Amino acid sequence: MSIILYSLCGAETARPFSPHCWKTVMALRHKGLDFVESPQAFTEIPKVEGGVSKIVPILKDGDTIVSDSFDIALYLEATYPDRPSLFGGEGGMVLSRFVESYGLTMLHMAVTKIAINDIHAMLGPVDQAYFRESREQRLGKPLEDFIATRDAEIAAFPEKFATLRHLLKRQAYLGGESPLFADYILFGALQWLRVTTGSIHLPSGDPVAGWFDRLLDLYDGHARKVA
Structure with missing residues (x-):
């Protein structure tokens, strides 16, 4: 099955x-x-x-x-222990939890503020009503209010990757020579931004953008094929 x-x-x-x-x-x-x-x-x-x-x-x-x-x-x-490891051992699991916390606290709210109106536009009518009510309740303001701050959020977004950018100066992935689940955690945030807004809002030549491109190309470019 x-x-x-x-x-x-x-x-x-x-x-x-x-x-x-x-x-x-x-x-x-x-x-x-x-x-x-x-x-x-x-x-x-x-x-x-x-x-x-x-x-x-x-x-x-x-x-x-x-x-x-x-x-x-x-x-x-x-x-599936006989398949390639997602963590490379117990230590990798613990470190992936740290990366998850970093993503949730540093990236996800920023992506939400940049993409929230784009996400709303992607939804069908029933889901638009649900999304508006639930997100406005959670965020405490109308969705339209985020349009006014969107450019500032985009301008501040690259700095949130300073730690990853520093690491990528000496290795291709968080996992070293090849990616691990920690890479996919941060990749998920940028793919969310890419699919909803059409851009990851990082400058050309940014090492983080290069890392993201390498991940898009993995597995026959599966992630890149999503428009």
Whole structure:
């Protein structure tokens, strides 16, 4: 039985955009596992697999269902130990948790502020109503208010990658010569930005942009094929 990955999309199923789902897509490709991706609209997710989770990614592997991108990565590592490792050992798991925290605290809110109106435009009418209500409640202001600060957020965005940029001066990936799950965690944030806005908002020649391009080219350019 094929592995099924439930992910997030807007009105176009060919443009899944969740950063957490992209982590899982890259992890599955890294492991060399065959899977079927099933993109879902925001309001359809609670109906998936009997309502097992209100958020994606959701992975179904035979009779096993796992949600949360990091838990899925741990599951894949434990279940398919003969495939390429996502962590390179216990230490890599712990360090990936640090990278996850960095991404959530430093990048995700910035991407939200840059892309929020683009995401709203990608959605169907029912999801637009859900997205507007839930995000305005969470952020405390109308979506339109973020247009006024968008240019400032974009201008400040490259500096958030100063740590990664410093590391990439001496190695190709966070994982060293080849990527690990830690790379896919940060890749997910930039792929989210790329799919929703059409740009990663980093200058040409930036080492982080080069790292992102290398990841886009992996696995027969799977991630790059998403417009």
